[in-house]
Amino acid sequence: MIDKSILFKVSNSNSNDAKIKKVVYELDKSFFEKFKKESTNNEYLCICSGGTTSGCAKDNFITVDLRKNYNQIKFDKKTGIINVGGGVLMNDLLKNLDKFNRTFPIGLSTLPGIGYILTGGISPLSRRYGLAIDNVISVKGFFGNGDYFSLNEEKIIEGEELKIMEGIKGAAPFFTIITEIGLKTFKSYPIKIFEGFINKNELEELIIKSEEFPPNMSIQWIFSDQIYIYIVAEIKTEKDKILGEKYTADLNKYSSLKIRDHKSFNNVRFFPKELNLFELNSNNHSEVISLLGNDLKNNTKDFITTLSEINISKPNKSCYVASQQLGCESSKKNKYSSLFIHRECSWKPWIYASWEKDNYEDKNLALTWMNQSWNKLKRFFPYIHMAQLHNHLNSHKEEINLAFGNKLENLKLLKKFYDPRNILPPL
Ligand SMILES: Cc1cc2nc3c(=O)[nH]c(=O)nc-3n(C[C@H](O)[C@H](O)[C@H](O)COP(=O)(O)OP(=O)(O)OC[C@H]3O[C@@H](n4cnc5c(N)ncnc54)[C@H](O)[C@@H]3O)c2cc1C
Incomplete structure (x- = not known):
């Protein structure tokens, strides 16, 4: 059943025009359980952060819109690390960092959200500071199976957590919903x-x-x-x-x-x-x-x-x-x-x-x-x-x-284990 009263506005017109089923703003374990019970076999969740891609909202699909409740930004002056919510736009990230004379290698537009970071993040400054994912130091969120996780690169020693972190950097959308991310930032220069x-x-x-x-x-x-x-x-x-x-x-x-x-x-x-x-x-x-x-x-x-x-x-x-x-x-x-x-x-x-x-x-x-x-x-x-x-x-x-070449099998394993019902976009 499509709720015609849904007001959902993003910067890509494909998704703006989509007749979406429902918008969800808050995530917890019970949401995943309810979705599992009520969804049809091929239905998965569309995730919206910056909302710049055609994948953030589709006809007859539910969208998890992270922009409303996962838009926190907190900069730590001592460490130079910024923690941002899963629905933060690159524009707001830079605006905040600018107050502290810091910057982050965002791409060619300030419109994208965290999808920019999770999918790699190629910046005009990447030749000096690496990709956006190279500057991710912590992540929090939910797996497709509904389990909450919190990972910090400095505390990861080896094994499963390392594999998850590797998968999140470049392929997060296939098995996780990221609600918070910690990023290394850089001093601004001319x-x-x-x-x-x-x-x-x-x-x-x-x-x-x-x-x-x-x-x-x-x-x-x-x-x-x-x-x-x-x-x-x-x-x-x-x-x-x-x-x-x-x-x-x-x-x-x-x-x-x-x-x-x-x-x-x-x-x-x-x-x-x-x-x-x-x-x-x-x-x-x-x-x-x-x-x-x-x-x-x-x-x-x-x-x-x-x-x-x-x-x-x-x-x-x-x-x-x-x-x-x-x-x-x-x-x-x-x-x-x-x-x-x-x-x-x-x-x-x-x-x-x-x-x-x-x-x-x-x-x-x-x-x-x-x-x-x-x-x-x-x-x-x-x-x-x-x-x-x-x-x-x-x-x-x-x-x-x-895109994933000989690491596709690793990603498939992560998906099989952490998103067994394919409630996130299919591989
Ligand atoms: C004008 C413009 C300029 C761009 N320039 C660059 C560039 O210079 N370099 C570059 O690398 N890319 C660039 N891109 C591409 C852009 O970074 C990617 O398309 C990115 O995926 C968009 O993220 P979003 O959050 O805005 O989009 P959304 O449509 O909200 O999300 C895109 C996908 O990512 C997933 N996703 C988003 N947030 C989360 C989350 N928190 N947890 C889990 N999954 C999530 C969703 O499944 C969704 O399907 C540009 C795009 C635009 C529109």
Whole structure:
């Protein structure tokens, strides 16, 4: 039975338009028992933190909305650790940290919630500070079987707890609901940004240059009818300052690039709608698929040609391909045990497909374009970053395999044991 009076507002229109069964705000053991008794066989819970993905609310499914009762934020000045609720947005995390001159490697938008952290969390600062999951030091929450847990990395010695922590870092949504998370934070330093519209040849040149960037620098770009880039440099050390000057001299030759200085990473906003990089339409629905791959090196020219083909074949002006750069600190394999297994990867491109809502022909065209573009890009970026759950799409199984590889069996075991009734999104 669908409750038509439900008021559920999130920043993605797919979920906003969903005819959800019920919204739940509070979790305890009895909720899980009741859900077990009353749910149908294939029914699982949708979890909403930032509410930016199509998985946070669906027709005829119950949503656990963590934003209302799990939005606590507490910063410990002594340790530099911040504890945040499972429904906290990156915007609120940064706002709070800013008061203490601290920051956290959030992604390209302040809109996402804790889903950003749990699914890996690739930031323009990841080359220096690692992925968001690399900075998780404690977690509290419920397993799908209804049991409460609380884990602290410093107190975990070995065995089962270590396996659970590993699974939570990169694959938490499949077997847990996280209600609180403890994060390491970093002192804020000035950020220098080189940004602007460039052409294809310049993108090719800059991709090649960026593969030699030091850890304090990264490039992010969007390729649509126009190309826009951001080169981000954190200026923390003397060496950063010297390199900053060297790169400023070099990047000055791209006359369209502007240099902007920001007091801290907390003040930077990427790809604002004022740039009109693609057509924003509130009547559209969308899906995103995130890929992972290594340095492009000699394949860069070929890659730019492929991107141009993809751009020409897009079904409408709301679709695009973009990318962010990781590597350096995020590639340190042995330091952090997690289910983000493709540590060697240095590029995370994503394909954004959008269509007029309720227009099935348009939807079909957009999703076909997304899959065809993915196929074209696979030779450069063979893996998946599981940032969006696509269990409603045909590509789900392949995405799961390409995201978790030889650790998929470990994840399946965790799911079997801690979410035996599959009340969380299926693998
Ligand atoms: C504008 C924009 C920019 C982005 N930029 C980046 C970027 O730079 N780098 C990057 O890595 N990603 C980026 N992403 C991807 C984003 O981080 C992921 O899609 C993330 O999963 C979104 O989390 P959410 O909490 O906002 O979404 P939601 O839709 O609320 O949640 C997403 C999924 O995560 C699970 N989940 C969320 N919270 C919890 C919880 N507390 N416990 C258990 N499961 C939970 C849910 O099952 C849900 O299906 C971006 C997304 C957007 C919309």
